[in-house]
Amino acid sequence: MPAFLLNRLWQSLVLLVIVSIIGFTVLNLIPGGPLAQFALDPGMTQDDLDRLARQMGLDRPLPVQYLDWAGKMLVGDWGNSFRDGAPVLDVIGRHIFATFLLMGSSTALSIAIGTWIGIRGATHRYSGFDYTATIGAMIALSIPTFWFGLVGIYIFSLKLGWLPAGNMYTIGDGSVLNYLHHLILPSIVLSLVNVAIWSRYMRSATLDVINQDFVKTARAKGLTERRVLMKHVVGNALLPMITLAGMQLPGILGGALVTETVFTWPGMGRLFLDSLGYSDYPVIMGLLMFSAILVILGNLLADIVVALVDPRIRLG
């Protein structure tokens, strides 16, 4: 196990370095580059800008600038927001909870529903249910998430008045129930695509397991079909799903961003959009890097969990 994990850790580190290079390149694509903040000030002359550029070390060779920038990132100095001068990491930190809440509830919902659909599709292969689920998943993957959010708001908020159309809680009412009430619609909207993906993977993973010898043996022993399924099939089919969950992380994160923008959900996605509106480049850059780091860590974590759960990898 240590060799395998060390190898994965090393790969993740290499990936982080390349991700930071891409991030640095994007930073320098910004019109005005890192000076953009000051270029917006009408009182700035070209001389002032040149002086600032020298002060900020922008006249140095690019590799030196990169090392400087990456070094600061490493010690947690991600710059300050243009909007309120707060450190970028603090600003992001204030919005993490909302995003994780949404992603968590949606992921739990999609795993529950998707697993059920996937297993049923595999055990009743080519049945009416299976066909409906297959076509349904393809359509679900084709519906724009933000538009599905609009439809949800139209039906459940505007017409039926059951659910709030946005925000994470009613101001002045911080009760758990109030949070939950606001969480329902965005979670369902975000889950649409995730259920579709999860159920397709679960179906094929179950099919991979269901025809293997140990399942036949379990049946031959006279176990009930239900017991075979619960004890022998599901556990083994879920194993590749852990890796999948890690791989799907960028998609879920992106979906959360989309959902947040429609529901004015105060998470990282909303923050990203607001920062775009203000040309708040340090925060935009910060979120870009932060999400990539999150994805790399998520994948690493998934691999570690698989290694811990699967004796073939742990001992092999």
Added chain:
Amino acid sequence: MTTAAVPSAKPYRWWHSRAVRRFCRHKLALTGMAMITLLTLACIIGPHVLPYDMLYIDLRARFSPPMTGDHYLGTDPLGRDIAARLLNAGRISLLVGFSAMLLSTLMGALVGVIAGYRGGLVGAALMRFTDAFLAFPSIFLVLALAALLKPTPEMITIIIALTHWMEVARIVEAEVRSLREREFVQAGRMLGLSSSHIMFREVLPNAMGPIIVAASLTVARAILLEAYVSFLGYGIQPPLPSWGNMLNGAQQYLAQAPWLAIVPGVTITIAVTSFNFIGDGLRDALDVRSDHM
């Protein structure tokens, strides 16, 4: 000596091939094909036939619901005909989707072939670069780039392509790496063919199946992404219509004019579903093993 009777070999016809026959048996894929053909034709012909121009502002008919007078799909907050805008928008959205697919497939194939054929340090570096791009949620990257750069349709196409070449690159790299040591490639080398000839003329065609499937799904994703970015106002800029920017004001008027949201949204869903159906049919027809579906 008489010439041996040549068995009357049927001339090769691509439409008789196994893949085409299997594709034609795939009902969903055929439905998708039919819908995309219809939609494309409507977008090409429609704007010439409809009674209103997409930019004509009919102030007395603002917020007309569908089927009022000649406004078959109603009008928007400025009194412009939605049907005319929808079909003109379709030209742009479909074009962006197709061009982004072509561009990203080209980029992916290029990176994949070079990484797979060269192998070694260059190959490893290219593939780590590919992995790194995959770590960014593509929506974040597309939005950031669209906000930073000038969002013309061309630029949006390039940005979407820039964030979607990775899958093809991975497919091609794996395929090329496994083919690199095969006899026909060694034979090519012995014949003195150039590396680029071997890579692009001999090896790459073997990876065509997975590439085509990935490409058809990329069109679907590109249309969705364009719609989202334009919906937020960072994509295709008005007065040029796109399916996404038609939804731009829809949330604001959701209560009084729901058709503003429904018409473009349903159209996007139909187009994207069709491409996903086609992709599914191609996967079956071309025998592409995929872990995705």
